[in-house]
Every structure is written in C-alpha cells, then in structure tokens.
Amino acid sequence: MTIQQSTDTAHAAMLGLGVHRPERLVTNDEICEVLDSSDEWIQTRSGIRTRRFAGEDETLIGMSVSAAERALAASGVAAGQIGCVIVATSTYPEHTPASAPQVAAALGITSAAFDISAGCAGFCHALNLASSMVRSGAESHVLVIGVEQLSRFMDPTDRGTAFIFADGAGAVVVGPSDAPGIGPTAWGSDGTQAHVITQSPSCLGGHSDRDHPVVQMEGTAVFRWAPFAMAKVAHEALDLAGVGVDELDAFIPHQANLRITQTLAKNIQIPDSVAIATDVVDSGNTSAASVPLAIEAMLRKGEATVGDTALLIAFGAGLSYAGQVVTLPPLGQ
Structure with a gap:
C-alpha cells in the first residue's frame, strides 16, 4: 500500500489584504496624563506621535474578523475556500480555547484553525507556514491574521512600554x-535573550499585586540587538529569494520604533529609491499586527503599489525573528 500525498503547487502569494484599526486615537499628551513623560521625549525616543487603542466593546476576535473580511473581499476568495486559519497573537486573554477557531466560526469557516505565538515576529512566521501549506498542496488557500490588543496588557506608568504598544489587526489570504x-x-x-521581552507575573501568579500580566521590555537591549542582528537576516532573506537590495520597491520591517527602523535600513544599506515603512509614527508598535498594518498604510498613501517587491522582516519576544521577500497584495476597503 502506498500512502497518497498532496500534489505540489508551484507558487504562492498574498492574494488580498485587509486591516482593522480601532477608532480610538491616543496622542502622546493623553499617554502623559498618566506617564511621567512628554510628547517631545516620546517622539525623540520612538518617533511615535499617535497610536490606536481598542474600545471597551472591541474584542480581539471581532478585530480579527473585521480585518479578515476585508482581506477576503480584496482577494476574491470565498470564506468556504479557506482551508486553514492561522492567528498570530500574544494578547488573546485565554490560553484555551485558541482564538482562531472562534474567528473561523464567525466567518463561516469550519477548516483547521490555530493560534501561534512568536511575539512581534508572529505575522511573518504565519506567512511562512501559509506559503508552505499552499506550495505543498496541503491547502489551496490559507487565511493569516496578525492581531493584538496590547493596551489591555500594559502598565500605563511604565516608561519602557506605556508609550510604545498599541492595538490593531491585519489579515492576508495566501x-x-x-x-x-x-x-x-x-x-x-x-x-538566551528570553528575558528581554516578557510578561509579568506569569499566568500562575506569584508575588505580585497585579490582577493580570503586563508586558515588560528592556528597550535598550532590543535596540542594541535588532538593528544589527536583523541586518544579517535581511540579507539572508534577499539571498534566498535571489533579489538584490537595489531591486526592492519597499522595505517593510516590524514597526517597533522609528529609530530602530532607520538604523536597520542604514545597516542593510537600503537605497534611497526604496520606500521605507514608518507606520509606527501613527500606529505605534502593534506587535504581530504591525507588518500588515504597515503594508496597508504604504498602499493607502501611495508610497507603494500592488505588485511591488518588498522585504518584510519582523522580530520580537523569544527572541524570535523572520523575514521574506514578497509581492504586495491588493488592498481591501
């Protein structure tokens, strides 16, 4: 007896993109009503001017569904054609059940659905899984969602995180x-650098007066690591794709911090002709949602166009990282 295997598909691509940005716009001045800081200090340190926080009635699942519906519409793929749903998030408040099956159910999908947690690198990890599924013939279409509600897991008095993190969702159909x-x-x-970005206390509690975990980050350690280590990863992704840095149309890194983006671009030697994503200025750091949100912002503003060749790279808690060269997809309304 011979076990049958799926038939390979030659190529995979992102067929459509959709995002969800919460309505609530939060300025640096509002952050500083609680945080001992100033608008000038925040912009100097991070480049961030505003960010979005989810409203009390906005759930992580609802945000995911909103982004997914737009991605499906942009791709022209029906929900019934989706063979798998992958949700990348670190802020779904329940360990079990995962968020993905609930997102799938809301979309009328009964296919496989699961969450992954790779911090801010989650979207690029999920994109790799989806591409591999499609190219192997395991699934014809995969829905990938990066979503976070980091505002629910922040200490508003923490000068290392309170002005950095934000909420949002982005989805693509592969x-x-x-x-x-x-x-x-x-x-x-x-x-070995797992201690750099953590949650405290753990879900088991311990010696803490907090009623739920919050994100903690050693920002200086991240800044010393990301712009230099990720330059090597970027060149590896370019080499694997057979694409020269001068052949890129856009560079879209995880929107961690504007200073990190600028230093990383310099270390990679991104040419002046290549557009660089700076959505962190308006959206803050949305972790696993930041890459699709940054793609959307560039397409919406005309800084990039559908079909452009872009280098994606993301990095975060773990520490984990991933990068790939992609063709930018159509954008849903």
Whole structure:
C-alpha cells in the first residue's frame, strides 16, 4: 500500500489584504496624563506621535474578523475556500480555547484553525507556514491574521512600554499564483535573550499585586540587538529569494520604533529609491499586527503599489525573528 500525498503547487502569494484599526486615537499628551513623560521625549525616543487603542466593546476576535473580511473581499476568495486559519497573537486573554477557531466560526469557516505565538515576529512566521501549506498542496488557500490588543496588557506608568504598544489587526489570504509571490523565509530564534521581552507575573501568579500580566521590555537591549542582528537576516532573506537590495520597491520591517527602523535600513544599506515603512509614527508598535498594518498604510498613501517587491522582516519576544521577500497584495476597503 502506498500512502497518497498532496500534489505540489508551484507558487504562492498574498492574494488580498485587509486591516482593522480601532477608532480610538491616543496622542502622546493623553499617554502623559498618566506617564511621567512628554510628547517631545516620546517622539525623540520612538518617533511615535499617535497610536490606536481598542474600545471597551472591541474584542480581539471581532478585530480579527473585521480585518479578515476585508482581506477576503480584496482577494476574491470565498470564506468556504479557506482551508486553514492561522492567528498570530500574544494578547488573546485565554490560553484555551485558541482564538482562531472562534474567528473561523464567525466567518463561516469550519477548516483547521490555530493560534501561534512568536511575539512581534508572529505575522511573518504565519506567512511562512501559509506559503508552505499552499506550495505543498496541503491547502489551496490559507487565511493569516496578525492581531493584538496590547493596551489591555500594559502598565500605563511604565516608561519602557506605556508609550510604545498599541492595538490593531491585519489579515492576508495566501493562495496559488502564476509567479512566486512569497520568497523563502529566513527565520530563527535566540532563547538566551528570553528575558528581554516578557510578561509579568506569569499566568500562575506569584508575588505580585497585579490582577493580570503586563508586558515588560528592556528597550535598550532590543535596540542594541535588532538593528544589527536583523541586518544579517535581511540579507539572508534577499539571498534566498535571489533579489538584490537595489531591486526592492519597499522595505517593510516590524514597526517597533522609528529609530530602530532607520538604523536597520542604514545597516542593510537600503537605497534611497526604496520606500521605507514608518507606520509606527501613527500606529505605534502593534506587535504581530504591525507588518500588515504597515503594508496597508504604504498602499493607502501611495508610497507603494500592488505588485511591488518588498522585504518584510519582523522580530520580537523569544527572541524570535523572520523575514521574506514578497509581492504586495491588493488592498481591501
């Protein structure tokens, strides 16, 4: 007896993109009503001017569904064609059940659905999984969602995180294409630096007066690591895709901090002709949602166009990282 296997599909691409940005716009001045800081200090340190926080009635699942519906519409793919739903998040408040099956149910999908947690690198990790599924023939179409509600897990008095993190959701439909639209992924981890971005206390509680965990980050350690280590990863992703840095149309890194983006772009030697995503200025750091949100912002503002070649790279808690060269997808309204 011979076990049958799926038939390979030659290429995969992002077929459609959708996002959800919460309505509540939060300025630095509002942050400083609680945080001992100033608008000038925050902009100097991070480049951030505003960010979005979810309203009390906005759930992580609802935000995911909103972004997914727009991605499906942009792709022209029906919900019934989705063979798997992958949600990348670190802020769904329940350990079990995962958020993805509930997102799938809200969309009328009964296919496989699961969450992954790779911090701010989650979207690029999920994109690699989806591309591999499609190219292997395991699934024809995969829905990838990066979503966070970091405002629910912040200490508003913490000068290391309170002005940085924000909320949002971005989704893409990955499916077969006539030409390669998602390059091989350069990814990895460095668990020796797990202490750099953490939650405290753990879910088991311990010695703390907090009623739930909050995100804590050693910002200086991240700044010393990301712009330099990720430059090597970026060149690995370019080499794997067979694309030169001067052939890029856009560079879209995780929107951690404007200073990190600028230093990383310099270390990669991104040419002046390549557009660089700076959505962190308006949206803050939305962790696993930041890359799709940044893609949307560039397409919406005309800084990039559908079909452009872009380098994605993301990095975060773990420490974990991933990057790939992609073709930018159509945008949902």
